[in-house]
Amino acid sequence: MAKDIVVNLYVFVSRVIFTLCSVFPVQHKTVMIASFGDNIQFVMDEVQKRTSSKIIVLRDHKCRYRFEGTGEDNCINFKTSNIPGTLRGIYHLATSEFVFVDNYQVVLAACNFKDRTTCIQLWHANGAVKLFGFKDKNTIRRTAASHRRFKKVYSRFHKIVVSSDHMGAIFEKAFDAGEENLLKTGIPRTDFFYSQGRMDRAAEKMQAQMPQLRGRKVMLYAPTFRDKGSVELEDIKRDVQKLEQAFSDEYHLLLRVHPSVRFEGYENNSFATNVSYGQDIFELLAITDLLITDYSSIPFEFAILGRPMVFFAYDLKAYEASPGIWFDYETFVPGPVVYTAEEMIDTIRKEDFKEEKILLFDETWNKYADGWATEKLVKYLYEGKQQEAGRSL
Numbered sequence: 001m002a003k004d005i006v007v008n009l010y011v012f013v014s015r016v017i018f019t020l021c022s023v024f025p026v027q028h029k030t031v032m033i034a035s036f037g038d039n040i041q042f043v044m045d046e047v048q049k050r051t052s053s054k055i056i057v058l059r060d061h062k063c064r065y066r067f068e069g070t071g072e073d074n075c076i077n078f079k080t081s082n083i084p085g086t087l088r089g090i091y092h093l094a095t096s097e098f099v100f101v102d103n104y105q106v107v108l109a110a111c112n113f114k115d116r117t118t119c120i121q122l123w124h125a126n127g128a129v130k131l132f133g134f135k136d137k138n139t140i141r142r143t144a145a146s147h148r149r150f151k152k153v154y155s156r157f158h159k160i161v162v163s164s165d166h167m168g169a170i171f172e173k174a175f176d177a178g179e180e181n182l183l184k185t186g187i188p189r190t191d192f193f194y195s196q197g198r199m200d201r202a203a204e205k206m207q208a209q210m211p212q213l214r215g216r217k218v219m220l221y222a223p224t225f226r227d228k229g230s231v232e233l234e235d236i237k238r239d240v241q242k243l244e245q246a247f248s249d250e251y252h253l254l255l256r257v258h259p260s261v262r263f264e265g266y267e268n269n270s271f272a273t274n275v276s277y278g279q280d281i282f283e284l285l286a287i288t289d290l291l292i293t294d295y296s297s298i299p300f301e302f303a304i305l306g307r308p309m310v311f312f313a314y315d316l317k318a319y320e321a322s323p324g325i326w327f328d329y330e331t332f333v334p335g336p337v338v339y340t341a342e343e344m345i346d347t348i349r350k351e352d353f354k355e356e357k358i359l360l361f362d363e364t365w366n367k368y369a370d371g372w373a374t375e376k377l378v379k380y381l382y383e384g385k386q387q388e389a390g391r392s393l
Contacts, residue, residue, distance in 0.1 A: 037065025133174025186373030194371025
């Protein structure tokens with residue numbers, strides 16, 4: 001209840017500021033609110049390449065991404081603790097022609113955009129295992145005031161970018177969206193996997209930064225976010241020790257926890273390296289021979305490469321209870337499901353990776369991802385706007 005009061009106060013104040021700023025005209029300007037950043041970076045590069053639109057990036061409190069190609073004055077720390085940045089950010093939102101977001105942004109509840117403004121949800125995942133939005137079991141238990149606020153935020157998404165019809169159907173349920181809201185151009189960051197040049201440069205960069213990988217295949221362990229916001233360091237250490245005993249002659253293990261998770265105190269050794277902070281996840285995937293994950297969205301994009309995956313779902317029952325899972329997990333994921341480190345080791349030794357499921361998974365979830373997703377998206381939005389402007393003159 002107290003949290004709702006604070007959040008609603010923030011929305012109220014933001015709405016007042018937004019309304020005052022709305023007296024200014026909409027400008028040829030693009031605002032991007034970032035929690036994650038990679039999809040936004042792809043779009044930003046394409047917008048700069050193809051248009052004259054001014055770009056403003058608003059980095060929220062979660063964002064660790066370092067954006068390239070935007071000046072310091074145009075990259076704003078959009079945090080409630082930064083009052084000048086918040087004021088500038090709301091002004092830009094009120095006067096922008098395009099607004100891109102890659103996450104849930106509560107400030108949108110205060111943004112009654114003008115007709116000339118288009119808000120586009122890029123999201124931060126190409127697919128979904130866990131429930132989110134209105135279907136998240138934690139959300140269902142929230143207050144009526146929270147639900148009204150969620151509804152306002154979701155209603156601001158004029159367009160939601162998807163790579164598949166399946167993900168479109170999920171967004172319709174999660175955000176109470178309609179078919180007309182879906183933009184089937186493909187998720188921008190999937191372009192990375194279709195560019196051999198980008199893949200090669202990423203591999204060279206990672207090999208140069210981590211010479212310990214030479215002569216070894218790369219095993220990447222990338223678990224998803226859990227509500228408690230941390231991972232059990234001792235559990236990971238114990239599992240890593242077992243993997244080291246089994247595969248130290250063949251593999252090097254990279255550990256990559258979710259960006260929102262605290263993971264401190266892990267010491268690297270000759271078998272395992274913590275890459276949770278500093279490295280780009282896509283550059284890591286470029287060199288990954290075997291992915292180990294759980295309920296993460298990473299497999300939806302990694303499937304483009306057709307490489308093997310193992311799903312370490314040691315807490316499946318708890319995760320099904322909250323936040324919940326969209327599908328029957330064991331039959332849905334494109335690889336073997338294991339529940340203990342011993343099962344994982346046995347599966348890797350047998351190389352029972354179910355490659356045929358990976359190919360089908362890719363065809364299903366990357367239907368509109370073809371290496372030109374970002375170009376298709378920017379052309380659709382900006383060339384369409386230019387045509388509308390021409391007709392109105």
